[in-house]
Amino acid sequence: MDGKFIVIEGLDGSGKTTQLKALAGNLRALGRRVEETAEPTAGATGGLIRDALSGFTPRTGTEIAALFMADRVAHNVNPVNGIAKLLSQGVDVVCDRYYYSSLAYQGVVSDPEWVYHINVDCPEIRKPDLCVFLDLDDEACLRRMGSRPTREIYENENTLLAVRKRYFDAFARLEGRDRIRIIDADRPPEKVAADIFAAVREILE
Ligand code: TMP
Numbered sequence: 237m238d239g240k241f242i243v244i245e246g247l248d249g250s251g252k253t254t255q256l257k258a259l260a261g262n263l264r265a266l267g268r269r270v271e272e273t274a275e276p277t278a279g280a281t282g283g284l285i286r287d288a289l290s291g292f293t294p295r296t297g298t299e300i301a302a303l304f305m306a307d308r309v310a311h312n313v314n315p316v317n318g319i320a321k322l323l324s325q326g327v328d329v330v331c332d333r334y335y336y337s338s339l340a341y342q343g344v345v346s347d348p349e350w351v352y353h354i355n356v357d358c359p360e361i362r363k364p365d366l367c368v369f370l371d372l373d374d375e376a377c378l379r380r381m382g383s384r385p386t387r388e389i390y391e392n393e394n395t396l397l398a399v400r401k402r403y404f405d406a407f408a409r410l411e412g413r414d415r416i417r418i419i420d421a422d423r424p425p426e427k428v429a430a431d432i433f434a435a436v437r438e439i440l441e
Contacts, residue, residue: 246370274332297345370421
């Protein structure tokens with residue numbers, strides 16, 4: 237049987253990394269094989285993206301959207317450790333960010349319609365079995381932003397609030413197509429982890 241493909245999404249600072257590890261641990265405790273992964277990837281295109289996000293190589297929003305899409309295709313089809321390969325071997329793949337991030341972040345800095353089509357309609361970009369969105373409301377978002385140094389071009393208040401709105405626009409558009417669960421991330425990590433695991437168990441049954 238194929239593994240499950242689960243994506244964790246959220247704004248910077250929403251606790252994705254912690255929750256991804258907790259979820260992977262919970263799945264392994266059930267005896268499942270799990271691979272943890274992330275976008276942008278550690279591959280060549282992922283490197284170009286990081287240079288753009290840090291401001292080292294200035295690029296337009298549209299260039300960055302195209303790079304994310306190319307990185308995502310490679311992430312899916314890599315014959316050694318790509319998402320499709322792992323799932324076909326029965327391994328669960330848990331991924332920190334996926335096309336929902338492009339719809340949200342690049343939707344703000346490029347044409348959202350085009351960003352939607354190059355991702356959602358791309359034959360080599362697989363639809364996840366579940367997307368969990370770790371939500372922080374505007375206030376919690378700003379609170380967490382205040383305590384973090386700015387590292388990347390999108391890490392400022394105005395952009396993040398616009399990105400959060402775009403996430404919800406994308407989720408509304410994908411309703412009935414993608415399985416998306418929105419979880420309040422402004423709570424103790426154990427509570428968030430329990431809710432994520434409950435949502436994941438529904439797709440294991
Ligand atoms: P990270 O901080 O979770 O590693 O993600 C790096 C940044 O990349 C984060 O600010 C969100 C951004 N991003 C996009 O803008 N579009 C995408 O498609 C992805 C996957 C990430």
